[in-house]
Amino acid sequence: MIRFLRHNLIDKALWDNCIRCAPNGNLNSWSWYLDIVSPGWCALVENDYEMVFPLPVSSKAGIKYIMQPYFTQQLGLFYQSLPTDNKLAEFLASIPPEYKYIDLNLNTSNKIDPSVNVSEMTNIELDMNIDYKNLASAYQTNLQRNLKKAAQNKLALSFEVKPEEMILLFRSNKGLELQHLKDSQYKIIQQIAKESIKRGLAQVWGVYDEYNQLSACALWVISHQKAIFLFSAVSEQGKKLNAMPWLVDSFIHSHAGKPLTLDFEGSNDDGLARFYCSFGAKKVTYQRFKHNFLPLAFQIALKIWRKSRRKLKLS
Numbered sequence: 001m002i003r004f005l006r007h008n009l010i011d012k013a014l015w016d017n018c019i020r021c022a023p024n025g026n027l028n029s030w031s032w033y034l035d036i037v038s039p040g041w042c043a044l045v046e047n048d049y050e051m052v053f054p055l056p057v058s059s060k061a062g063i064k065y066i067m068q069p070y071f072t073q074q075l076g077l078f079y080q081s082l083p084t085d086n087k088l089a090e091f092l093a094s095i096p097p098e099y100k101y102i103d104l105n106l107n108t109s110n111k112i113d114p115s116v117n118v119s120e121m122t123n124i125e126l127d128m129n130i131d132y133k134n135l136a137s138a139y140q141t142n143l144q145r146n147l148k149k150a151a152q153n154k155l156a157l158s159f160e161v162k163p164e165e166m167i168l169l170f171r172s173n174k175g176l177e178l179q180h181l182k183d184s185q186y187k188i189i190q191q192i193a194k195e196s197i198k199r200g201l202a203q204v205w206g207v208y209d210e211y212n213q214l215s216a217c218a219l220w221v222i223s224h225q226k227a228i229f230l231f232s233a234v235s236e237q238g239k240k241l242n243a244m245p246w247l248v249d250s251f252i253h254s255h256a257g258k259p260l261t262l263d264f265e266g267s268n269d270d271g272l273a274r275f276y277c278s279f280g281a282k283k284v285t286y287q288r289f290k291h292n293f294l295p296l297a298f299q300i301a302l303k304i305w306r307k308s309r310r311k312l313k314l315s
Contacts, residue, residue, distance in 0.1 A: 001047060002094045007040045014049040022078040024109035027223035027230075029054060029078050032199075036191045037069035044091050051079040053091045057099065063294065065101035070185050071192060071230065073123065073265050074286055076106030088112055092289065102291040108284055117290045124264040124273060126281035128227075132256035136249075138280030147249055150242035154210035157250055161206035163193035166217045170233035189219075189231050196221045202230075205251065207243040216243035220251060226263045227255060248279060 012031040019025040027033060029052075034041045038056035045052050053076065056069045068075065077088050088110050095102065105121060112118060128135065139147070167186050175181060196202035196219075206217040215238030219231040234244045252262065264276040277283070 002091060003045050004094065004096055005043050005045055007042055010043050010045075011049065015043070015045075015052055018049045018052050018080055019078060021080045023082075024107055025078055025224045026074060026107060026226065027196075027201075027221055027228055028072045028075055030223070032195060033072075033192070036195065037072050037188060044094050046091075050081070051077060051083060051087070051091075053077050055095065055099075056104075063101070064099050065103075065294070066095070066099050067101070067103045068105050070188055072105075074105050074107040076104065076110040078107070089116075095291075100293045102289065104289050106287045106289055108286045110287065112287065112289070114287070117292075119288045119290070120285050121288050122266070122268050122273065123284045123286060124266060124276040124281045125226075125284050126252070126262040126264070126279055128252060128255050128258060128260050128262055130257065132253050135252055135256050135280060139249075140278040140280075143245055143278040146242040146245050150246035153241045153243075153246075155215070155241065155243060155246055156208045156212075157247070158206045158208060159203050161204040161214070161217050163190050163197075163204055163219070165206070165214060166193070166204050166219060166231065166233055169214055169217060169235060170231075173233060173235050192221075192230070193219050205247060207238065207241075207247045209237065209241060209243070213237065215241055216247050218244075218247055218251070222260070225259055226261045227251070228263045229265055245275075245278075252279065 010031070015031050019029045019031075022029075028037075034054055034056070038054075038058075040057065042055045042057050043052060044055065055066050056072070056075070057064065057066055059065065077083065077091050088106075089112060092112070106112075108123070114120070126135075167190055171186065193202060193204060197204075201223060202219060202221040204217055204219050207215050209215045214235070216234040217232065218229060221228045221230050229248075232244065238244065255262070262279075262281065264281060267273050267276065273283075
């Protein structure tokens with residue numbers, strides 16, 4: 001039996017036990033993560049939390065809707081044992097009709113008929129469970145050239161950059177182009193970084209130039225045998241020094257041979273996709289489900305908002 005639960009009725013211990021055991025569990029599905037990105041989230045739960053489906057609910061102007069939160073790539077149905085073919089459709093049909101708009105990214109293990117309000121999204125992942133020499137041999141020629149240049153730039157690596165420093169670097173560079181991003185969004189990524197570091201799941205790595213200036217940094221969070229490239233920042237000088245490819249290569253070198261997948265979390269942006277794929281990473285698809293009964297004015301406003309969010313991770 002599938003039940004809809006308001007936030008205050010969710011047993012988070014049982015929830016996290018399901019996510020911990022789920023073969024398709026991910027960082028985004030932990031209760032603590034959902035608490036940060038979608039306070040008051042609700043859920044669909046089957047039986048004794050054998051299968052769970054988080055619902056990042058919200059409302060505006062009296063209209064209730066469900067929308068993928070910032071810094072949350074994939075949600076959908078999570079399970080401890082493989083569901084039947086129609087189970088995902090059952091869960092989607094169990095979302096209360098009071099939610100007039102639904103825009104949710106499912107996870108890579110969730111598949112429904114593409115004719116049912118579904119579009120394909122692209123993620124990019126690199127299996128690091130081989131030695132570094134073999135991983136590096138798959139790097140594209142242009143990346144190898146840039147890494148050789150970076151090696152001559154007297155770059156230094158730090159594993160203890162503060163989240164505040166990373167966010168300041170982003171806001172002082174790419175953030176200047178993204179005027180739609182508000183303090184609330186930066187607060188979310190800061191909370192994610194601090195909580196995941198506190199739980200021993202994350203580090204913020206930084207690259208300093210020869211003058212000890214922070215040139216690039218990245219937040220790496222490890223969960224369910226995936227190392228997620230969750231947030232990054234680079235200065236204009238850092239771009240000239242090839243600091244970001246050097247940083248990613250350093251992470252790959254450090255984790256090569258481990259049963260770990262580097263999850264670049266994107267991208268549907270062609271430029272970023274080329275950069276990620278230059279490390280030998282492969283494209284993986286997941287589905288985006290939409291259900292829209294909003295008035296036209298709300299549909300237009302939400303379309304503009306979603307388009308602006310796609311630019312968030314450009315670095």
